[in-house]
Amino acid sequence: MSSIEEIKVRIDIVDLVSETVQLRRSGKNYIGFCPFHENTRTPAFVVFPESGTWRCFGQCNEGGDIFKFVMKKEGWDFKEALEHLAERAGVELRPRTPQDEHREEEHERLRALLEDAARFYQHHLFHTPDGAQALRYLQEKRNLSRETIERFGLGYAPDGWEVTKRHLLGRGYTHAELIAAGMVTQRDDGRTYDRFRNRITIPIRDARGRMAGFGARILNPDDFPKFLNSPQTELFDKSSLLYGLHLARKAIRRQEQAVIVEGYLDVIAVHQAGFENVVSPMGTALTEQHLYALKRLTRRIVLALDPDAAGDKATLRGLQVARQAMERT
Ligand SMILES: [Zn+2]
Incomplete structure (x- = not known):
């Protein structure tokens, strides 16, 4: 059996679609309102458990299998839908080498570190006097609502050489991980200091929404450069990431x-x-x-x-x- 067939066997299309669409049983099939076009009157969306397919008989006049459903729902291409559903189904797409696994574990840890940093910065934006200045800038000069600021996870990097570093070390991350995630800069003598200081921080996520790094804007007009990004890291690749x-x-x-x-x-x-x-x-x-x-x-x-x-x-x-x-x- 191919990976694709195995995924289809393991994932129940009714379960999957039910996470988005309220389905009711109709004979052998299930019916609900189509999630892909505006409609509240006629439930035109049908799921066929026997064939593992769905179809909108309304405006979309379109259908497919679980892959097509996830692609349409998330705006993903086939490869992304495949990876997502394979993970959900517990199906290995190709035999992974121990090196692959090690690398993926490292990346997961760096992403967790960056999530921690984003939360730390967000806390400083909303709950410290220095952060209040940054918050005022965002709300008054940029006219951003509190909701928007929270949705995009904006934060404030405190003004100090080791404030963020000490916080992250205290969370159990190593110096090497702080460097690999681009959170600190290493001097010639090997010592490290916070890369982002007294700046508004903007978490940068990859196409799947996973943390990749930060962009950071100055608050003090004398600081330079106006925008500072994470350095090139395993996760932060300027030439392929698109913000938002x-x-x-x-x-x-x-x-x-x-x-x-x-x-x-x-x-x-x-x-x-x-x-x-x-x-x-x-x-x-x-x-x-x-x-x-x-x-x-x-x-x-x-x-x-x-x-x-x-x-x-x-x-x-x-x-x-x-x-x-x-x-x-
Ligand atoms: Zn439709």
């Missing part, structure tokens, strides 16, 4: 359009205004990898970059990369 993608992908699929803006705070502001199909690269330069990631969701990509000189250059560079990426389908 895990929140935007469903909207990108639905609206068949992706909008690229220049900065993290632009993404957040535009989301708050109700436009969710928006992402930004980590700096100004777009790469082919960014565009490939978006191209899996839509072929309509709109660049909405700042009309200053840097923005113009980035736009032109982005357009060239986009054309090349689109041609090489």
Whole structure:
């Protein structure tokens, strides 16, 4: 039996769909309201347990198996749906080497470390006097609501050389892990200090919503640089990560359009205004990898970059990369 068949055997389509759709039994099948189009009158969504398939007989006029259901629901491609359902079903997709497992465990630990750091920063934003200044900036200068600030997990990195470091060491992480996660900078003599100090922190997550690193903006106008990202790490790869993608992908699929803006705070502001199909690269330069990631969701990509000189250059560079990426389908 192939992995795909085994996953289909192990996952009950009625259980899976029931997590999203309230189903009622109708003979051999189950019926509910379609989760993929607006409807409250006629339940047009049917699940067929015998064949392990579903179909919307309403507006969508579309159907498929559990993979198609998860792809549509989450805005994922087949590979992502396969990985997700394989994990849920406890099916190994390929024999993993001990090295693979070790590496994955390490990554999981680094992600947990970054989640801890994000919570620490968030605590400082909401519950310390220094954080209050950052919170005021976000609410008054950026017009972000408390709800938005919480949704995007914004925080405040306290002003000190070892505040965050001591907190994370106290949580049981090692120096080596702090370096691998990009939370501290190592000096020539081997000693380390906090990378982010007196800055607003923006957690950066990968396409699946897992922590990858941070972007951080200055509060004191004399500090430099204005934006500081995590360094390149195993989890943080600027050339492939797109900020906001895990929140935007469903909207990108639905609206068949992706909008690229220049900065993290632009993404957040535009989301708050109700436009969710928006992402930004980590700096100004777009790469082919960014565009490939978006191209899996839509072929309509709109660049909405700042009309200053840097923005113009980035736009032109982005357009060239986009054309090349689109041609090489
Ligand atoms: Zn439908």
